[in-house]
Each structure stands twice: as structure tokens, then as C-alpha cells.
Amino acid sequence: xxxxxxxxxxxxxxxxxxxxxxxxxxxxxxxxxxxxxxxxxxxxxxxx
Numbered sequence: 782x783x784x785x786x787x788x789x790x791x792x793x794x795x796x797x798x799x800x801x802x803x804x805x806x807x808x809x810x811x812x813x814x815x816x817x818x819x820x821x822x823x824x825x826x827x828x829x
Contacts, residue, residue, distance in 0.1 A: 788823070 787804045790797060809815065 784803060784805055787802050788799065789802045789804075790799050792798075806815070
């Protein structure tokens with residue numbers, strides 16, 4: 782499992798950008814924990 786899809790949230794100045802990116806294990810920062818996930822979902826609330 783060297784390549785995987787990741788949901789990436791970047792913040793530049795006051796703007797945020799959400800993308801689905803194809804990453805490699807080498808793209809991850811050193812020292813983080815990596816887990817294998819079988820199923821997941823994203824829950825969010827819109828605040829206005």
C-alpha cells in the first residue's frame with residue numbers, strides 16, 4: 782500500500798482548500814502514526 786487517496790485540508794492566509802489527493806507514504810511527515818482503515822465516514826456541521 783504505497784499509494785493512497787487522502788482528504789487534505791490546506792490553509793493559506795485566511796482561505797481553506799479541501800481536496801482529495803493521491804499521496805504516497807513518502808509524502809507523509811516523519812514521526813506520525815499510520816493506520817490502515819477499512820471503513821470511514823466524515824461527519825460535519827455547518828455553522829452560520
